[in-house]
Every structure is written in C-alpha cells, then in structure tokens.
Amino acid sequence: MNFWYYLSTYIMFEIVYTSVMIPYNTLPVEMTDDFDQRTYLAGSKAMFGKVANFLGTALPGFFISIYGQDSPTPFFCTGVAYGAILIVSMILLYTNFWERPSDEVEDExxxxxxxxxxxxxxxxxxxxxxxxxxxxxxxxxxxxxxxxxxxxxxx
The missing domain is CATH 1.20.5 (Single alpha-helices involved in coiled-coils or other helix-helix interfaces)
Structure with missing residues (x-):
C-alpha cells in the first residue's frame, strides 16, 4: 500500500489505543479510595500488561516462523490475534469493574x-x-x- 494508507491506519490505531489506555490507566484511582485495593488493582493491571507485552512481541515472530518472511499472512494473523485479545480483555474489563458513587467524585x-x-x-x-x-x-x-x-x- 502507499504512504497515506499506512499513515491513516497508524493514526486510527493511535486514536483507538489512546482512547482505551487513558481511561484504563486511571481506573484504579476512580474505583476505590482504599490504598490496598488500589495497589492490588494497579499490580494486577501491570502483571497482565507484562503478559500482553510478551504476547505482543512473540506473536509476530510465531506467525512469521509458520508462514515465512515473504508472506503477508503473518501480519494478517497477528492483527487478528491482537484484535481477539483486545476484544476479550475489553469484555473482561467491562464485566469486572465498578465505579464509585457520583456523590463521592469531585466535579472540576x-x-x-x-x-x-x-x-x-x-x-x-x-x-x-x-x-x-x-x-x-x-x-x-x-x-x-x-x-x-x-x-x-x-x-
């Protein structure tokens, strides 16, 4: 593809990534005032983040070893795997988080x-x-x- 295709897909990815990661990183603070619980939530997030980082690093190499370096299939498979991981993680996040009551949150x-x-x-x-x-x-x-x-x- 040409430069503009790659630029636009990269920009779209960064917009989606940022719109997911900024709220995700602030969730422990918004979910509880309890220090121990916030530490547990932040630690769990960091642990799963490291696992995801390893998978994100290993998956392209895994698919390239199966399909070869000259095939576009590894990149497609990597994108599908990343999408599946993101969908599963968003479903788990949606079903397992909570918010503090609105009267506890200071409005600025x-x-x-x-x-x-x-x-x-x-x-x-x-x-x-x-x-x-x-x-x-x-x-x-x-x-x-x-x-x-x-x-x-x-x-």
Whole structure:
C-alpha cells in the first residue's frame, strides 16, 4: 500500500489505543479510595500488561516462523490475534469493574479549553518538585523505553 494508507491506519490505531489506555490507566484511582485495593488493582493491571507485552512481541515472530518472511499472512494473523485479545480483555474489563458513587467524585470544571490546559499544567508542575516522583518517572520512562525498543527490535 502507499504512504497515506499506512499513515491513516497508524493514526486510527493511535486514536483507538489512546482512547482505551487513558481511561484504563486511571481506573484504579476512580474505583476505590482504599490504598490496598488500589495497589492490588494497579499490580494486577501491570502483571497482565507484562503478559500482553510478551504476547505482543512473540506473536509476530510465531506467525512469521509458520508462514515465512515473504508472506503477508503473518501480519494478517497477528492483527487478528491482537484484535481477539483486545476484544476479550475489553469484555473482561467491562464485566469486572465498578465505579464509585457520583456523590463521592469531585466535579472540576473550567471555562474553556485554554483554562483547562492552564489548570492541567499548574497541577502537573508541583509534582515535578518531588524528588521521589522524578525518580519514579525516570524509571518508568527508561523502563518502558527499553521495553518498546525490545519489542520493536524483536519483531
């Protein structure tokens, strides 16, 4: 296919991926105030994420070893497998999550988009003053950066 096909499919993938992952990453905080329960939820999410990352890395190689490097079939099979995994995980997520009552959730509203961005950055900047947060942010970025590099190189 041509450049525009690949660009548009990549953009569509990133939009869907982002629309799924942002709410998914914030679920433990929204589901409970109990620290132990939030830790359990976040740990479970991380564990399943690592398994999914391994599968995401291994599946293309598995299909390429079956169908060969010159065939387009491994890429189609990989896409179907990724889609099936996503559908199953979304069904499990939908059937096993809960929300706090709406009266427990603080409503924050802003006048316009610019005020929203201003509030976002004003809320983020103070966290960068915390040394432990900066260390954890660095570990996160370097850890996932290495993981993404490994995934790209392995595939």
């Amino acid at each position: 509203s802003v006048a316009n988009v610019f005020e929203g961005f201003k509030k976002l950055f004003m809320d983020i900047l103070p966290t960068l003053k915390i040394r432990t947060f900066r260390r954890h942010l660095g570990m996160y970025l370097f850890g996932f950066g290495a993981e993404w590099l490994f995934t790209a190189a392995f595939t």
